[in-house]
Amino acid sequence: MTDRRTALKWTASLVAAGLLPMTPLHAQDVLKVGFVYVGPVGEAGWTFAHDLGRRALEAAFPGKVTTTFIESVAEGADAERVIRSLAQDGHRVIFTTSFGYMDSTLKVARQFPKVVFQHATGYKTAANAGTYDVRTYEGAYLAGVVAGKMSKSGKLGVVGSHPIPEVIRNINAYTLGARSVNPQATTRVVWVNSWFDPGKERQAALTLLAQGADVLMQNTDSPAVLQAAQEKGAYAFGWDSDMSAYGPKAQLAASEIDWSVWYKKVVGEVLAGNFEPRQQVWYGLKEGAIDLKRLGAMLPADVAPLVEARRQGILDGSRPIFAGPLRNQAGKEVVAAGQAMSDADKLAMNYYVEGVEGSVPGGK
Structure with missing residues (x-):
């Protein structure tokens, strides 16, 4: 799971410096992945589409991934608190799924350099925080x-x-x-x-x-x-x-929107220990993310x-x-x-x- 837009890779020097956990998990480990939603999951719309992606992620990696989602999180101070709580609780990948979470995501990312953060639709990035988007x-x-x-x-x-x-x-x-x-x-x-x-x-x-x-x-x-x-x-x-x-x-x-296309790719790479950090990812019809x-x-x-x-x-x-x-x-x-x-x-x-x-x- 990650936030929206296309393509800059993190350099190997970040891995060498220990800023990112790029080794595969041990067989007995389960990767904890967190999601922060701006609205209720419901049965339609933006947050519902993200949650469909989350469920598809769990189905794609049975026994290897466990996910947590927090819904109806207000943009601003509440978002920062929720994102930090997920990081403190051992979530190694955190997807923040609203434009207004941008600054909160960056602030928490600096405090947890070994966690992979992905922010949907934003434009600000950090070494361990990229953005992802869909060409809606x-x-x-x-x-x-x-x-x-x-x-x-x-x-x-x-x-x-x-x-x-x-x-x-x-x-x-x-x-x-x-x-x-x-x-x-x-x-x-x-x-x-x-x-x-x-x-x-x-x-x-x-x-x-x-x-x-x-x-x-x-x-x-x-x-x-x-x-x-x-x-x-x-x-x-x-x-x-x-x-x-x-x-x-x-x-x-x-x-x-099919967010699972990107979510499965990111989490699959993290599980395999070959995650390639991107600063911006922007998927569309070509990748099957929108239609x-x-x-x-x-x-x-x-x-x-x-x-x-x-x-x-x-x-x-x-x-x-x-x-x-x-x-x-x-x-x-x-x-x-x-x-x-x-x-x-x-x-x-x-x-x-x-x-x-x-x-x-x-x-x-």
């Missing part, structure tokens, strides 16, 4: 393709959590996917400034629906958006996991083949999502014709692309 914008783009085909009004809505690059990137990708099949489609965003607040999420969804949006996406953790869409006869998507149980008539598809699944029966027959064609275009590089000519909301070119946006620019995204209405709080 790839799932958002494919959802946008479906939304563009299904919207009758051409007005789409997104319930946003926090205005950080990760979320802005998903909103932009969703809009680009929709405009690839309906160039006149527009997206409006309502921010709730929380990862998990069903009441605020529901109110935001109802506001968007009242403004004419008929297909919603979210970057929040509860199924409240999907439930609101079903109540009003609109459509929405499962986010981070399948949410169809909460709105079977409304869920067009689900953008699902748009469970396309609904209400979709026209041409939608599934279209989604598959776009998926293959992302995989083989023939149709990158953030490709030029691409302009921001103000009309400024951010990617030239014939070029594709770099990962560095994706990670720093703080603006809306053309087609998104309103403005990014504190952005451009």
